[in-house]
Amino acid sequence: MPRGKPESQAVPASASAGVSAPSPQPALTAPVEDYLKAIYELETRLGTAVTSDVADALDVAPASATGMIRRLAAQGYLDHVPYRGVQLTDAGRRAALRTIRRHRILESYLTSVLGYPWDLVHDEAERLEHAASDALIERMAVALGNPTQDPHGAPIPTAEGTVDERPRRTIADLAVGERARMVRVSDRDGSLLRYLAEIALQPGVEVQLITRAPFDGPLTLRIGSNELMVGPSLAGQVLVDTIETPDPP
Amino acid sequence: MPRGKPESQAVPASASAGVSAPSPQPALTAPVEDYLKAIYELETRLGTAVTSDVADALDVAPASATGMIRRLAAQGYLDHVPYRGVQLTDAGRRAALRTIRRHRILESYLTSVLGYPWDLVHDEAERLEHAASDALIERMAVALGNPTQDPHGAPIPTAEGTVDERPRRTIADLAVGERARMVRVSDRDGSLLRYLAEIALQPGVEVQLITRAPFDGPLTLRIGSNELMVGPSLAGQVLVDTIETPDPP
DNA sequence: CCCAAAGTTTAGCCTAGGCTAAACTTGCTT
DNA sequence: AAGCAAGTTTAGCCTAGGCTAAACTTTGGG
Numbered sequence: 001m002p003r004g005k006p007e008s009q010a011v012p013a014s015a016s017a018g019v020s021a022p023s024p025q026p027a028l029t030a031p032v033e034d035y036l037k038a039i040y041e042l043e044t045r046l047g048t049a050v051t052s053d054v055a056d057a058l059d060v061a062p063a064s065a066t067g068m069i070r071r072l073a074a075q076g077y078l079d080h081v082p083y084r085g086v087q088l089t090d091a092g093r094r095a096a097l098r099t100i101r102r103h104r105i106l107e108s109y110l111t112s113v114l115g116y117p118w119d120l121v122h123d124e125a126e127r128l129e130h131a132a133s134d135a136l137i138e139r140m141a142v143a144l145g146n147p148t149q150d151p152h153g154a155p156i157p158t159a160e161g162t163v164d165e166r167p168r169r170t171i172a173d174l175a176v177g178e179r180a181r182m183v184r185v186s187d188r189d190g191s192l193l194r195y196l197a198e199i200a201l202q203p204g205v206e207v208q209l210i211t212r213a214p215f216d217g218p219l220t221l222r223i224g225s226n227e228l229m230v231g232p233s234l235a236g237q238v239l240v241d242t243i244e245t246p247d248p249p
Numbered sequence: 250m251p252r253g254k255p256e257s258q259a260v261p262a263s264a265s266a267g268v269s270a271p272s273p274q275p276a277l278t279a280p281v282e283d284y285l286k287a288i289y290e291l292e293t294r295l296g297t298a299v300t301s302d303v304a305d306a307l308d309v310a311p312a313s314a315t316g317m318i319r320r321l322a323a324q325g326y327l328d329h330v331p332y333r334g335v336q337l338t339d340a341g342r343r344a345a346l347r348t349i350r351r352h353r354i355l356e357s358y359l360t361s362v363l364g365y366p367w368d369l370v371h372d373e374a375e376r377l378e379h380a381a382s383d384a385l386i387e388r389m390a391v392a393l394g395n396p397t398q399d400p401h402g403a404p405i406p407t408a409e410g411t412v413d414e415r416p417r418r419t420i421a422d423l424a425v426g427e428r429a430r431m432v433r434v435s436d437r438d439g440s441l442l443r444y445l446a447e448i449a450l451q452p453g454v455e456v457q458l459i460t461r462a463p464f465d466g467p468l469t470l471r472i473g474s475n476e477l478m479v480g481p482s483l484a485g486q487v488l489v490d491t492i493e494t495p496d497p498p
Numbered sequence: 499c500c501c502a503a504a505g506t507t508t509a510g511c512c513t514a515g516g517c518t519a520a521a522c523t524t525g526c527t528t
Numbered sequence: 529a530a531g532c533a534a535g536t537t538t539a540g541c542c543t544a545g546g547c548t549a550a551a552c553t554t555t556g557g558g
Binding site (some may be wrong): 052 | 534538
């Protein structure tokens with residue numbers, strides 16, 4: 001953060017659109033946003049975030065993660081108990097959710113409006129999320145009709161910072177014969193996404209588990225009118241919702 | 250070093266097509282792209298780029314500009330004659346035009362598709378231009394029908410790196426009574442753009458110079474059916490094209 | 499024709515965010 | 529209960545890109 005000439009770039013919060021933010025937010029750097037987002041995701045996925053997982057998630061050396069964690073803790077974005085792990089503060093969680101909202105709205109916009117393929121959209125959003133203004137993100141959200149899910153089925157946090165992050169079952173958890181609706185898959189793995197698109201397994205689609213081979217073997221699924229077999233690792237990555245069966249009275 | 254302003258340049262279309270190895274472009278940082286763009290703009294506007302102008306354009310200290318200029322020269326993006334100034338190499342010009350293309354396509358897209366106001370679009374594009382992939386930019390270009398001008402009338406370089414940067418007259422250059430078509434204004438000054446929008450002076454609009462007060466005084470313009478007075482500094486910033494009068498045979 | 503002002507570069511410093519190697523904790527397994 | 533492996537932190541270094549202050553060129557006026 002360069003401290004420079006007494007540059008008066010005062011933007012009087014009077015004119016223009018209602019973007020006036022009275023608090024002079026320090027504007028987080030891209031790495032800072034990435035760390036906070038990664039820590040948030042580790043907390044929701046694993047319940048806790050430790051240094052090595054953070055380092056893995058961001059593909060940096062553990063020592064680098066320690067260094068950034070120290071800075072973020074000093075700035076009040078997280079609490080750090082040395083050797084034990086890290087916990088987002090309210091400020092940290094707010095910042096993380098803001099970044100995640102941007103990411104998911106960008107993914108939605110690029111997919112729906114610009115026809116961006118769903119296996120490539122993650123990387124693009126990963127860069128744009130640090131550059132787009134709030135005003136632009138909200139414009140995109142409005143253009144999309146304020147969506148609540150991104151193209152991979154992930155819930156989009158509201159601008160106020162609430163998100164419906166309920167736990168889900170995966171296809172691997174289904175009972176044989178059980179039907180379910182595909183709701184979500186991670187946006188990280190492009191080749192997985194390409195394969196899912198190929199077999200028409202996308203959010204909203206109905207799946208039924210037909211058979212499950214023993215010893216962690218392959219699963220047979222019915223997707224629409226097709227049957228096919230998938231490995232247990234794929235099945236474990238695809239989140240589903242139980243289908244609301246029509247209530248018999 | 251006295252080379253006049255280049256009018257339009259084409260990349261030499263790499264004669265030996267298949268021979269050159271597909272060099273993995275090192276991916277320029279945002280500051281590097283900003284310097285190259287600024288130097289390009291100084292070269293086309295003033296014919297030459299000197300350290301202090303570069304520093305001014307980027308709002309950094311002259312010593313900082315010297316430092317970056319040294320790095321860019323070492324990487325082959327420009328030639329630097331100490332104390333005399335700087336000149337883009339072909340590689341530098343290509344990189345600059347790529348950034349300018351992104352900037353102008355982003356401005357066009359944000360304005361036409363997302364209804365972004367034309368006085369705010371510059372700052373947004375300034376950040377996005379460093380984050381958007383080529384694939385995204387080309388998608389936007391296609392969605393817009395491959396525009397050749399941005400919302401402020403600036404020509405959009407092609408993906409191959411050619412641009413039609415012909416010199417223009419300004420309203421201040423018009424003869425009294427002369428009619429002309431507004432074609433372009435800088436995207437930098439938001440308050441100027443807001444005012445121009447207010448008086449309906451936008452690219453494509455016809456203007457006529459009615460009177461000019463002496464001693465660099467105000468000018469009376471006719472815009473559509475309205476007449477109004479503007480200062481000479483505004484008039485000097487608005488570029489126009491002579492109107493093609495219907496040829497009398 | 500010289501010298502001072504204006505402009506440019508160098509020298510030295512700073513911060514963010516990386517890295518490796520070494521030191522230190524923690525906890526698991528004998 | 530001890531010791532070792534795995535995980536974490538510290539120490540020291542690096543690069544990019546800023547800054548100021550000081551030294552150096554260039555140039556225009558007297």
